[in-house]
Amino acid sequence: MSRSYRTIILKKSVPSGQTVSPDHFETRILPIPKIVEGEALLRPLAFSVDPCQRTLLSGATDTMLPPYVVGRPMFGSAVARVIETRTPDLTIGSLVQGWFDWADYVVTRPSKDDMGPTPIDPQIEKPSYALNVYGITGLTAYFGMIEVAQVQRGETVVISSAAGSTGSIASQIAKIRGAKVIGLTSTQAKREVLTGQLGLDYALDYRAEDFADQLRSIAPNGPDLYFDAVGGQLSQTIMQQMRRPARVVEVGQISTYADDEKAWTVNITHIHMNGLRFEGYQPLLFIDQWPKAVQELQEWVNSGAIQPLETEMIGLESLPRALEALFEGQNTGKMVVLAEGDEQLMH
Ligand SMILES: NC(=O)c1ccc[n+]([C@@H]2O[C@H](COP(=O)([O-])OP(=O)(O)OC[C@H]3O[C@@H](n4cnc5c(N)ncnc54)[C@H](OP(=O)(O)O)[C@@H]3O)[C@@H](O)[C@H]2O)c1
Numbered sequence: 001m002s003r004s005y006r007t008i009i010l011k012k013s014v015p016s017g018q019t020v021s022p023d024h025f026e027t028r029i030l031p032i033p034k035i036v037e038g039e040a041l042l043r044p045l046a047f048s049v050d051p052c053q054r055t056l057l058s059g060a061t062d063t064m065l066p067p068y069v070v071g072r073p074m075f076g077s078a079v080a081r082v083i084e085t086r087t088p089d090l091t092i093g094s095l096v097q098g099w100f101d102w103a104d105y106v107v108t109r110p111s112k113d114d115m116g117p118t119p120i121d122p123q124i125e126k127p128s129y130a131l132n133v134y135g136i137t138g139l140t141a142y143f144g145m146i147e148v149a150q151v152q153r154g155e156t157v158v159i160s161s162a163a164g165s166t167g168s169i170a171s172q173i174a175k176i177r178g179a180k181v182i183g184l185t186s187t188q189a190k191r192e193v194l195t196g197q198l199g200l201d202y203a204l205d206y207r208a209e210d211f212a213d214q215l216r217s218i219a220p221n222g223p224d225l226y227f228d229a230v231g232g233q234l235s236q237t238i239m240q241q242m243r244r245p246a247r248v249v250e251v252g253q254i255s256t257y258a259d260d261e262k263a264w265t266v267n268i269t270h271i272h273m274n275g276l277r278f279e280g281y282q283p284l285l286f287i288d289q290w291p292k293a294v295q296e297l298q299e300w301v302n303s304g305a306i307q308p309l310e311t312e313m314i315g316l317e318s319l320p321r322a323l324e325a326l327f328e329g330q331n332t333g334k335m336v337v338l339a340e341g342d343e344q345l346m347h
Contacts, residue, residue, distance in 0.1 A: 003032045007073045007103035008319055014057040016260035020327065022320035024057070025074065032105050040090040042080035042106045042117070048131040049322045049335040050076060054257040064284075065099075065115075073101040074319070077136065079120060079127045080106060095120040097130050102319050104339070114284070125301070132334035133169055133301060133308040134294050139283040140251050141169035142293045145177070148281050149225050149249040153178030158215070158223040158238055160206065160230040163190035163309075165334035166251060169297075170227050171200055172306045179225075182218060184234070186329045193332055197307065206230075212237050222246055230255045236267055244275030251281070258327070309333020315340040 011026045035041050053076060056067045068074060078100045082090045089110035090096065099115035100106045108117050120130045132138060144166075145151050157174045161167040162183025171194065174181045183194040184206040191203035204214050215223075215238065222242040228235050231253030239248060248271070256263045271278045286293070300306040311331040313322045319337050326335045 239270035
């Protein structure tokens with residue numbers, strides 16, 4: 001009798017304007033395929049849940065990643081263990097990272113592209129950190145703050161989604177560099193994490209009616225730097241208060257991802273009127289410098305200067321709910337889903 005495994009497939013696309021929910025997905029049971037020469041069988045241990053996945057659900061094709069297809073498995077960035085191998089490039093028991101199906105088991109081949117299985121440092125403190133502080137969100141924070149923004153001591157920095165994966169690392173890097181950091185997030189509990197555990201100077205509720213007044217009273221001359229992960233109306237409110245030579249470093253626009261019409265649309269009125277510098281970027285532009293960045297991030301984690309935060313959900317079938325919860329702001333730090341039975345391996 002062949003062994004079976006579960007995979008999460010996209011049951012129906014998520015039209016523009018609609019909130020993603022578990023109803024859009026279903027679990028399918030399939031027999032575990034036998035690997036052939038050149039392949040390896042992986043057991044995913046931790047799945048990353050990412051805002052960009054929403055943009056792939058409505059069939060957008062102008063993204064860096066292939067869109068999700070109705071009736072086909074969902075996929076995303078994940079850490080997996082090699083459990084069977086017929087290739088010398090993927091050794092049994094080793095950990096790899098790549099873009100894998102949302103499934104209990106995955107067949108893979110060595111690949112040199114960005115999505116293929118890449119070995120992970122076996123000394124890593126926690127494998128999910130490869131999706132977090134040493135992964136794409138940590139690198140986005142690192143290069144955004146250090147190379148693009150070139151944050152300076154004494155500057156006033158506003159960071160949106162500051163309690164999220166990218167924002168929490170960016171906030172801590174700005175503190176390391178001596179900036180005054182104002183983090184924005186939705187809940188009191190997350191604001192307490194920002195000012196308590198992470199030592200930010202201020203944490204504001206960006207949904208508060210008097211948010212603009214609160215920001216003005218903390219930064220009467222306007223922020224020097226806005227690290228923008230959210231876009232939409234919030235970014236307009238902040239940019240309205242900024243003054244030349246202030247700058248915006250843009251790493252994402254999560255508030256627009258469910259709206260195909262407005263996705264990635266930026267109103268440049270305040271950029272123009274206030275003479276701001278607006279720089280968008282994504283960390284692949286710095287791929288040659290990733291090893292050096294990971295080394296510095298590791299030093300900061302080891303010294304306690306950076307605390308990587310994670311919200312863990314357990315079990316493959318939690319993935320649809322985890323994606324919904326990400327857009328509800330239910331995560332503090334990186335949203336990860338751990339395979340059931342493997343939670344112990346992750347700590
Ligand atoms: N360029 C790249 O390669 C790259 C890589 C990683 C991430 N990013 C971008 O960076 C941003 C953050 O990504 P992440 O992975 O670190 O996610 P995250 O911040 O860990 O999680 C998403 C958070 O966004 C906030 N949020 C959700 N909907 C919102 C809305 N409508 N308005 C304002 N805030 C909202 C919620 O926090 P609150 O509770 O605070 O609302 C939620 O917890 C995204 O825009 C993402 O696309 C870009």
